[in-house]
Amino acid sequence: MKINWSKYTPFQQKVYKAILKIPKGQVWTYKQVAIKIGKPRAARAVGHALARNQDAPFIPCHRVVGSTGKMVGYSASGGIRRKLEILKKEGYKIVIKSR
DNA sequence: CACATGACCTAAC
DNA sequence: TGTTAGGCCATGT
Numbered sequence: 001m002k003i004n005w006s007k008y009t010p011f012q013q014k015v016y017k018a019i020l021k022i023p024k025g026q027v028w029t030y031k032q033v034a035i036k037i038g039k040p041r042a043a044r045a046v047g048h049a050l051a052r053n054q055d056a057p058f059i060p061c062h063r064v065v066g067s068t069g070k071m072v073g074y075s076a077s078g079g080i081r082r083k084l085e086i087l088k089k090e091g092y093k094i095v096i097k098s099r
Numbered sequence: 100c101a102c103a104t105g106a107c108c109t110a111a112c
Numbered sequence: 113t114g115t116t117a118g119g120c121c122a123t124g125t
Binding site for chain 2: 118
């Protein structure tokens, strides 16, 4: 599977590559990813990059969660619901605090 | 170039 | 513990 990085901005490429480095069963926070790309304060930009990503099924964006380990959004099919299912399948136990 | 929006984060009430 | 306010960064119009 190859991705047309041409339709993505350099920043998006950086973010996606960083996410692709996330080990299976492990989840990172937007801030962690932002730090990984060299911009600890660009957590928002990271979220934006993921929101604009068109290769959701290939990009493990479901491994990116909020600072509290809670998922905040998911543009792919199913939304948060799908994200939870994928994470559960990956072996990551999700702790639902607010039911 | 300036304004407005968004899958965020932190602090304070 | 839950909600509100402010700040930061990149993208699109």
